[in-house]
Amino acid sequence: REYACSKREEAISNFRFVGKLESATPYGNGHINDTFLLVFSQPDMGNHRVILQRLNNEIFKKPEEVMANILGVTSYLKKQIIANNGDPDRETLNIILTKDGKPFYKDSIGSYWRAYFFIEGATCFEKVEKEEDFYESAYAFGHFQMLLSDYPADTLYETIVGFHDTASRFETFKKVVQADVCGRASAVQEEINFVLQREELIHILPDMFQAGKLPLRVTHNDTKLNNIMIDNCTGKAVCVIDLDTVMPGFAVNDFGDSIRFGASTAAEDERDLEKVSCDMALFECYVKGYLKGCEGKLTDTEVSLLAAGAKLMTFECGMRFLTDYLDGDHYFKIHREGHNLDRCRTQFKLVQDMENKWDTMTKIVEKYGS
Ligand code: ATP
Ligand code: MG
Ligand code: MG
Known part of the structure; x- marks a missing residue:
């Protein structure tokens, strides 16, 4: 400083x-x-x-x-x-x-x-205290997507290469499991298997993109509540800020990451997994705000992939925490022994919870998407 x-x-x-x-x-x-x-x-x-x-x-x-x-x-x-x-x-x-x-x-x-x-005349909030604020952040990021829907996304630089290249993160994960430099793998076999059993997830978006069914979009890549400004008088979202990670990507990834951390009932490193779930009221709130903000600019395919985006981003994040845990905690800062493993477990609990609630999630998306 x-x-x-x-x-x-x-x-x-x-x-x-x-x-x-x-x-x-x-x-x-x-x-x-x-x-x-x-x-x-x-x-x-x-x-x-x-x-x-x-x-x-x-x-x-x-x-x-x-x-x-x-x-x-x-x-x-x-x-x-x-x-x-x-x-x-x-x-x-x-x-x-x-x-x-x-x-x-x-x-x-x-x-x-x-x-x-x-x-x-606007404020940045650190935490979701009212559902309205979560709705406003959804609206703001949807509106951002709407305003930029005709921007030539392929002209943007990929400033963090492979940021959401889940397949390459999966390859890294497998290498790290093989190397097992800290001798931690045998104790977390259950978590490792959780990843391996869901390998098919990593191909969904790239395959759609290859087939020309998924447009490349301007993505924000840090869609937290505190990256929007909310008007002090009206309580409405005014502006999306913090554009450092704007890159070409898929809209469903921005959406999915917002759900991953915004609709979870517990902190990212909660140890009591009983407390961790994906709140369907918050999910509905975000879907509603996001699609309203998008004003019909998402394609039907993108809308149909929103729930998948939520699961995929949560899966990817959990896999990254597990990778870092196995590799000796080099990437994410840890504040206690096993911190990255705790984080990985909350993410996988969320993935599981989304799998259990899949029908509800897809129905919610259909309700606002059609
Ligand atoms: P993060 O940890 O979210 O990545 P950062 O270090 O990238 O944060 P910013 O989010 O760009 O930083 O800015 C930090 C804070 O400064 C914001 O949360 C917001 O409160 C304030 N801020 C940034 N830009 C503006 C602006 N143009 N007008 C008003 N406040 C702003
Ligand atoms: Mg910020
Ligand atoms: Mg930032």
């Missing part, structure tokens, strides 16, 4: 900011980038606020590509929002360019900075 501070001044002086800088302070609860709130004053015009972020260069190896994706998508969104009589200053992130016209500034030691206008 100290390091970020010294370079922050350098970064600030290189953007096209207007007015006099009054303050610059760390801001928000993001886990990935360093986020700062800047306040600028102008005579007779009062203050305005800006978000300045230093990108995490551990995670984003090609920040230029991240920013090219964000610039492409936000420029397009702006036009779409205007065409839909919306407010382009509030309903999308707005990039502030640098003095030499770039969407990022690279400082003298190689860190990347970017700036957005602050979205005023």
Whole structure:
């Protein structure tokens, strides 16, 4: 943070900011980038606020590509929002360019900075407290999909290669089981078999795509509640933020990941599996909001695959936790012995629960999808 501070001044002086800088302070609860709130004053015009972020260069190896994706998508969104009589200053992130016209500034030691206008009069919630907020997040991500439904998704960079390539993650899993570097495999045979028995899941989406039945979409890939802003007055979703992981992908994966963590009745690392299930009321709430937001822009095939997307994303996530557990906990940070195994078990419990509730899930999707 100290390091970020010294370079922050350098970064600030290189953007096209207007007015006099009054303050610059760390801001928000993001886990990935360093986020700062800047306040600028102008005579007779009062203050305005800006978000300045230093990108995490551990995670984003090609920040230029991240920013090219964000610039492409936000420029397009702006036009779409205007065409839909919306407010382009509030309903999308707005990039502030640098003095030499770039969407990022690279400082003298190689860190990347970017700036957005602050979205005023709206709040980011950390946890689902009301069902309405979950509905709003569903609506927001559906609406995002709707606005971008004609965007040429194949022109976006794949900034994290193979992010939802479940088949290649499955191959990695098998290799890690074979190698068994920590000698943990024999004690988790049940979990390993759980994965192996569901191998057919990994082919569903790629096969559909290969057959030309599943469109490539602009996906967000971090569809959490705290990545949308909710209007302080109306309680309605205003804007989808945090576009770092925007990539070409499948809409059902975004949907599925939201269900995986948003409709679960327990924390991702809950040890008491009795507490873990997929809440059908929350599932219904999300389906309803998402499809409403999409305004019919999803194809029938995509709609018919929503429940599968939920199961698939949960399966993939559980498999990744198990892989990391077997491999010695290198990827996901652990805070206790067996943490990744606990996480894997909650995900597999959810998968099982979805399998048990499959009829209900498909009926809910049919109810709102037709
Ligand atoms: P995450 O852990 O979700 O990946 P991150 O480190 O990528 O977070 P962001 O989500 O981009 O960071 O931003 C962190 C927080 O800053 C947001 O949760 C939100 O509260 C606030 N924020 C970001 N951009 C804006 C904006 N344009 N206007 C208002 N607030 C914003
Ligand atoms: Mg965020
Ligand atoms: Mg983020």
